Amino acid sequence: MIPVTKPFLPPQEEYNKHLQGIWKRQWLTNMGPLASDLEMRLKNYLSVDHLLFVTNGTVALQMAIRALDLKGEIITTPFSFVATTSSIVWEGCKPVFVDIDKDSLNIDPNKIESAITENTSAILATHVYGNPCDVAAIEKIAKKHHLKVIYDGAHAFGVQVNDKSIFDYGDISICSLHATKLYHSIEGGLVITKDTALLKKLAFMRNFGFDGPEAFAELGLNGKNSEFHAAMGLVNLNFIQEIHNNRKKIVDRYDEKLKDYKAIKQIWHKEGSQNYAYYPIVVESEELLHKCIDTLKLNEIFVRRYFYPSLSNILPYLESVEMPITEDISKRIMCLPLFHDLTLEEVDLICRLMLRVQNN
Numbered sequence: 001m002i003p004v005t006k007p008f009l010p011p012q013e014e015y016n017k018h019l020q021g022i023w024k025r026q027w028l029t030n031m032g033p034l035a036s037d038l039e040m041r042l043k044n045y046l047s048v049d050h051l052l053f054v055t056n057g058t059v060a061l062q063m064a065i066r067a068l069d070l071k072g073e074i075i076t077t078p079f080s081f082v083a084t085t086s087s088i089v090w091e092g093c094k095p096v097f098v099d100i101d102k103d104s105l106n107i108d109p110n111k112i113e114s115a116i117t118e119n120t121s122a123i124l125a126t127h128v129y130g131n132p133c134d135v136a137a138i139e140k141i142a143k144k145h146h147l148k149v150i151y152d153g154a155h156a157f158g159v160q161v162n163d164k165s166i167f168d169y170g171d172i173s174i175c176s177l178h179a180t181k182l183y184h185s186i187e188g189g190l191v192i193t194k195d196t197a198l199l200k201k202l203a204f205m206r207n208f209g210f211d212g213p214e215a216f217a218e219l220g221l222n223g224k225n226s227e228f229h230a231a232m233g234l235v236n237l238n239f240i241q242e243i244h245n246n247r248k249k250i251v252d253r254y255d256e257k258l259k260d261y262k263a264i265k266q267i268w269h270k271e272g273s274q275n276y277a278y279y280p281i282v283v284e285s286e287e288l289l290h291k292c293i294d295t296l297k298l299n300e301i302f303v304r305r306y307f308y309p310s311l312s313n314i315l316p317y318l319e320s321v322e323m324p325i326t327e328d329i330s331k332r333i334m335c336l337p338l339f340h341d342l343t344l345e346e347v348d349l350i351c352r353l354m355l356r357v358q359n360n
């Protein structure tokens with residue numbers, strides 16, 4: 001059986017070493033030494049000024065919207081995971097969808113301005129599959145219209161643009177460290193900002209708004225994460241280069257074997273580095289997609305229709321809107337299996353089956 005993804009698990013002894021420390025200190029959560037250490041190491045690894053380790057990526061999004069005091073309408077992409085949109089609604093704001101660019105699969109900056117109204121407060125864009133948004137164009141629009149920018153970088157761990165972390169862009173960026181992501185702490189998330197006042201506010205918010213044991217600085221929630229999660233994050237960080245190298249080899253092999261396959265590939269940001277988080281492929285028709293999925297399934301190979309369907313017409317709490325490009329792409333896209341120990345033989349098999357379906 002080949003799953004679409006598989007969480008990376010480090011050698012158990014390395015995780016156990018951290019457990020001994022946790023047992024000795026008996027400090028289990030509430031920003032203990034491992035969580036603080038993870039924040040330091042991630043700041044270094046990602047080359048960002050500040051970040052906070054939080055419960056998960058969804059809480060990170062909610063905290064970001066709240067910390068920026070966003071009201072009214074937030075412009076966002078319908079081609080993302082549901083948490084991007086649901087966080088906006090959860091925080092009492094209205095998501096306004098803007099269709100994607102068919103090449104980058106990210107929100108199309110050329111369509112943003114016509115969606116701006118007097119009620120618009122921000123743009124929340126996703127770096128889809130880790131591919132950096134057109135951050136320069138989005139920044140220009142945001143400046144002109146006095147909008148805040150949040151980037152959902154759940155897929156974008158380790159990606160750089162112009163030799164700068166992708167998380168350096170926008171007012172706040174978030175990342176998810178969920179077990180299915182490229183780099184994980186089982187459950188976890190990051191909030192990243194360059195603004196120290198905003199960082200302070202977010203840190204208060206993460207801990208119920210407490211400012212010392214008997215005072216409150218902000219309205220808060222519980223966005224903390226545990227020492228056990230931090231330990232997994234710390235150990236996994238030792239393997240990030242190995243994970244990266246393996247994934248690159250796998251992606252290169254897919255590229256080579258599928259070079260004659262009639263499909264559209266996402267076009268990557270010219271100045272952006274790759275993190276090999278996903279291997280999306282847009283085939284010619286939904287019918288062909290179904291044939292592929294069925295044939296692969298018969299061989300116990302599982303792909304994922306990610307993202308399908310478009311968030312613009314599936315959420316019971318939102319009115320449907322037409323987003324022609326997103327709807328078209330989401331019907332024809334799938335992510336092929338990609339994880340650290342997928343073998344090249346398995347990649348070859350997947351590609352052979354795909355080519356056979358197409359040529360039949």
Ligand SMILES: *Cc1c(COP(=O)(O)O)cnc(C)c1O
Pocket residue numbers: 056057058059080081083084126152154155176177178188189
């Ligand atoms: C995974 C994901 C999230 C949510 O992250 P969690 O850590 O699972 O809460 C948000 N946005 C995108 C694009 C994601 O893929």
